[in-house]
Amino acid sequence: MTRTRKPGISRRSTLALMGAGAVTFATPWVARAQAKTIKVGMPTILSGRVAQLGTSSRNGVMLEVEKVNAAGGLAGRQIEMVIRDSKGQPQEAARVARELVNTDGCELLIDAEASSGAFAVHEVARDLGVLCIHTNSETSALTADPKQHIPNAFRTARQGVHDSIVGGSYAAAISKAKGLKKWATCAPDYAYGRDTTGEFTLYLKRFAPDVEIISESWPKLFQPDYTEVVTKILQAKPQALYSCLWGGDLTSYIDQANIYALFTQMEVFAVNMADYTALTVVKNLPKGIHSGNRYIKTYPATAENAAWGDAYKAKYNEYPTNWSWENATAIMLLAEASKKANSADGKKIAEALRGLKIKSPFGADGTVTMRAEDQTLIGYAIGWGTTIPQEPYVPEVKPGDWKTILELEAEWKKSKGYT
Amino acid sequence: MDLDTLTGCLASSACLVTQTTSGFIIGMLLFLVAVGLTLIFGVLKVVNFSHGAFYMFGAYFAMTAYQLTGSFALAMLCGAAGTALLGLIFERVFMSRVYGRDVLMQVLVCYAFVLIFDDVVRMIWGPEFKSMGMPAAFQIPPLFIAGGVVPPYYLLLIAVALVAAIVLGLGLARTRIGKVIRAAAHNPGMVSALGINTGLIYGGVFALGGMLAGLAGALAAPVRSLTPGMGFSVLIESFIVTVIGGMGSILGALIGALLIGMIRSFGSLGFPLFTEGLMYLFMVIVLVSRPTGLFGKEVA
Numbered sequence: 001m002t003r004t005r006k007p008g009i010s011r012r013s014t015l016a017l018m019g020a021g022a023v024t025f026a027t028p029w030v031a032r033a034q035a036k037t038i039k040v041g042m043p044t045i046l047s048g049r050v051a052q053l054g055t056s057s058r059n060g061v062m063l064e065v066e067k068v069n070a071a072g073g074l075a076g077r078q079i080e081m082v083i084r085d086s087k088g089q090p091q092e093a094a095r096v097a098r099e100l101v102n103t104d105g106c107e108l109l110i111d112a113e114a115s116s117g118a119f120a121v122h123e124v125a126r127d128l129g130v131l132c133i134h135t136n137s138e139t140s141a142l143t144a145d146p147k148q149h150i151p152n153a154f155r156t157a158r159q160g161v162h163d164s165i166v167g168g169s170y171a172a173a174i175s176k177a178k179g180l181k182k183w184a185t186c187a188p189d190y191a192y193g194r195d196t197t198g199e200f201t202l203y204l205k206r207f208a209p210d211v212e213i214i215s216e217s218w219p220k221l222f223q224p225d226y227t228e229v230v231t232k233i234l235q236a237k238p239q240a241l242y243s244c245l246w247g248g249d250l251t252s253y254i255d256q257a258n259i260y261a262l263f264t265q266m267e268v269f270a271v272n273m274a275d276y277t278a279l280t281v282v283k284n285l286p287k288g289i290h291s292g293n294r295y296i297k298t299y300p301a302t303a304e305n306a307a308w309g310d311a312y313k314a315k316y317n318e319y320p321t322n323w324s325w326e327n328a329t330a331i332m333l334l335a336e337a338s339k340k341a342n343s344a345d346g347k348k349i350a351e352a353l354r355g356l357k358i359k360s361p362f363g364a365d366g367t368v369t370m371r372a373e374d375q376t377l378i379g380y381a382i383g384w385g386t387t388i389p390q391e392p393y394v395p396e397v398k399p400g401d402w403k404t405i406l407e408l409e410a411e412w413k414k415s416k417g418y419t
Numbered sequence: 420m421d422l423d424t425l426t427g428c429l430a431s432s433a434c435l436v437t438q439t440t441s442g443f444i445i446g447m448l449l450f451l452v453a454v455g456l457t458l459i460f461g462v463l464k465v466v467n468f469s470h471g472a473f474y475m476f477g478a479y480f481a482m483t484a485y486q487l488t489g490s491f492a493l494a495m496l497c498g499a500a501g502t503a504l505l506g507l508i509f510e511r512v513f514m515s516r517v518y519g520r521d522v523l524m525q526v527l528v529c530y531a532f533v534l535i536f537d538d539v540v541r542m543i544w545g546p547e548f549k550s551m552g553m554p555a556a557f558q559i560p561p562l563f564i565a566g567g568v569v570p571p572y573y574l575l576l577i578a579v580a581l582v583a584a585i586v587l588g589l590g591l592a593r594t595r596i597g598k599v600i601r602a603a604a605h606n607p608g609m610v611s612a613l614g615i616n617t618g619l620i621y622g623g624v625f626a627l628g629g630m631l632a633g634l635a636g637a638l639a640a641p642v643r644s645l646t647p648g649m650g651f652s653v654l655i656e657s658f659i660v661t662v663i664g665g666m667g668s669i670l671g672a673l674i675g676a677l678l679i680g681m682i683r684s685f686g687s688l689g690f691p692l693f694t695e696g697l698m699y700l701f702m703v704i705v706l707v708s709r710p711t712g713l714f715g716k717e718v719a
Binding site for chain 2: 048049051052055216217218220222223224225227228229230231235247248249251252255258259260261277281282284
């Protein structure tokens, strides 16, 4: 015999509902009782093809938040992270950011979005006036363009133009030494790929004026097959190749170029190669690919950096990414600024952040600085080296010179009409 | 546009050989996926939007088998057999319930499984991209034929796909099972009335389609990165192939896939910024001049 359930609400479920309701209504009271916590909202990408961007950002943040909370929190208030998925969609990132502040009561924002989402969250920060730290967007204009400037937004990510200056001068030095005059480029066909390639070739030609770009390829982002791009580059017979493909696209490209023996026929400069996400995945990593550093625990070669990388690996069972250190830096800076201001108030922290220099495992000289004029991070470890197929992957990194970087950056800003 | 490069290439045997093989590789992998799609449509009359998932599973099965056994042959076998089994189960349990229903219903079921299969892969293998790596046997320098570069692994890939095409074509045309399948495609009611288990045929055809897509995934695994959702872009191109070749035609799928391969390979030289567009443009031309595709039969 089967028992039939009557439709409608049973007494048991009514009671359960009432109970749930009681708990819900009681919660604000509990929250008030612990008003000492400070909520920090974090929109990021936790699903989809680049979910790794979000998870490694979250990991970087949580690793540092635990330390800050153990040491007493922000001016005595424990940090409570509220992390939400934006699915990588700008409009969703903006909505989530707004909701985090207006509905969830977050007093600070960590914007761990890719560039597309970061500009959307930036507008929310402009509107709400809440302190916001951009941790993943490397697009230079986000802080360099005065039209974007707002007093409550900061960036702890690398900046595209810094990478291009260092990459360009490194590549030019090798070009001169080895006589590499004919270059090809291969980059994903969207804003990041176009901008980064443009800036890289700008500085490459500036430092090595006789360089000539003889072939350009713009495969689609997330294209599964690069065979026609590989063979096109082989036909052009360049002496060197620049690529800013990243992640799974880069590893596909390497696997496909490998069987055409492309890496034996030219010097390859792939700015995004030296990130653990790519290094540990490629099975037959060719020796001697030139790459910029993303995050690598052996550079800067300090005990602090190695310890940080190991602690991350011990906790999350994988190596940190470029985004991990950028997000960890945001928390480190917040903690220092809050200490300096002796407050957890967004405005006071913002005031303290401007020009703040802190000790950091990721600093080129053991420190990083939040530059006051455009509120973006400088002094972080930046350099290029060549890869080997096993740890430490990039045994020797040639550091970029921050004095040169800053000079050329100022010049670049002027040329763009930003100053 | 860069017509100089294109004409320069057409005049040089080295470039011609390299680009033609490159077109063949892209085309043959696409053919394996598209032929399953077209076969399933021809016999079962459903457009299998979840077909890309079989390509994805083929790649993941192959990678796992390769990591466990270190044998490339076994990896290919697992990729193909695993997806065949998966196809059979999927058809018997789910797809068989929506035959003859509204197209929208069929599309919804397939689309649901696109999402479900992606999440299953994410749960089992994780969200981050993976790489199978090239087996040691194929880590050898490429061959030079008339000055053109041809990687040995791609020769194998083309050969396997060609064999699959021939076996499939002959099998359908010459064998008894082939006849039954063709009959079932034409008039399932009559075939069933003759005492043939059409359910078995449907399941078998779906499994075969899945197996071919899985084989494509397995063959691609050493050179393409594996991610949840990797089947999607392949599916889109397979649809273009079937539209060009004609839904339900195996020869059409072969010709269509090779055409797309050549368009990509030579188009990237002559029209680097319009390679994708060229594919769609070609599809539009075919659709306008021959709405049923190059080898599609007129619907009576």
